[in-house]
């Protein structure tokens with residue numbers, strides 16, 4: 001097969017094409033590789049396949065939608081499934097976050113939320129509030145808004161920042177919090193930096209603060225106890241919006257519908273994608289508080305928000321999301337993580353502590369990370385562990401010196417045991433090779 005034409009995203013294309021890793025099929029907790037190997041999915045794909053793979057009711061719902069109404073423009077037209085889906089989602093959201101705007105990805109959700117924040121500030125006569133505060137090591141997707149607020153240097157350096165933005169320091173503090181289980185004890189004080197940034201730039205210039213409750217792609221960075229609550233208080237004190245990017249955390253990954261609910265933080269806007277359709281078909285959404293929605297609605301006659309996508313509220317995606325919500329509800333998956341499997345995962349993960357080179361293990365719900373000492377090598381340990389684990393038959397994610405895990409929410413203890421055995425062997429192999 002010729003591999004040249006497909007320019008692959010976020011991939012070392014030359015290296016991949018010299019040594020491709022192909023996926024041929026997927027079912028339940030497993031992929032089958034192009035070479036016929038069975039690979040345990042410990043990442044839910046890209047943090048998205050929360051329900052495991054090959055769920056027939058979802059496939060059937062998509063098929064039925066596509067024969068009935070394969071497409072419906074959502075600019076000025078409606079179809080039932082989009083309104084019923086929005087209602088259903090709004091009922092799950094906390095507080096008055098009861099307006100839902102559909103997108104096709106996490107990146108689109110982030111850019112939509114940033115625009116909503118600016119539109120809201122402008123609609124209430126505060127048009128100078130256009131700046132955002134984000135965090136170092138934050139990942140908010142790759143559209144220009146997300147790239148601009150993002151805090152991962154490699155993702156932004158070629159493209160620059162297209163809007164004013166400043167960053168809080170990351171809350172990762174291995175010196176004080178190494179090997180913590182759940183929320184780390186130390187570091188809530190880092191939220192105070194937000195007050196300083198607001199005073200520096202002027203609240204009159206700041207539209208909002210955007211953070212992932214648990215930063216995923218930055219390396220599963222779990223907020224210290226009290227940190228997010230303090231961000232909320234500071235935002236309130238200075239009339240600045242708080243946007244939670246729940247693209248990874250939403251749909252049960254932390255043990256609640258959203259991490260905002262899990263950590264008892266009420267944002268003004270929050271984004272989702274991934275778990276909404278369990279990765280089966282692209283879809284995202286932004287949830288918006290009533291006051292923000294109503295202010296924007298009251299600000300104009302005719303079209304109130306000049307923004308939207310050809311595929312917003314696509315009928316096939318709406319059908320998939322409905323079918324996924326049915327499964328989340330029937331199988332109790334939003335809370336399953338806190339009812340045993342998350343604890344088992346934590347126990348197994350922390351049992352790896354004494355393997356060589358490990359400087360931190362951290363976890364919350366079904367999110368986990370192992371961080372290795374920085375050898376300054378061209379092929380960091382995390383990446384080599386990921387490569388070795390693939391050979392052993394388990395999919396992990398290697399992010400520099402970190403490997404991260406985010407298994408489907410349907411994982412059983414036997415899958416976690418299989419993971420433990422294979423990652424143990426992978427880490428041993430990589431660290432022995434290094435000596």
Ligand code: PLP
Nearest residue numbers: 105106107139140141245247248
């Ligand atoms: N926001 C967060 C927190 C993410 O982790 C991601 C993707 O991993 C995105 C946004 C972007 O989502 P997408 O890749 O669907 O555009």
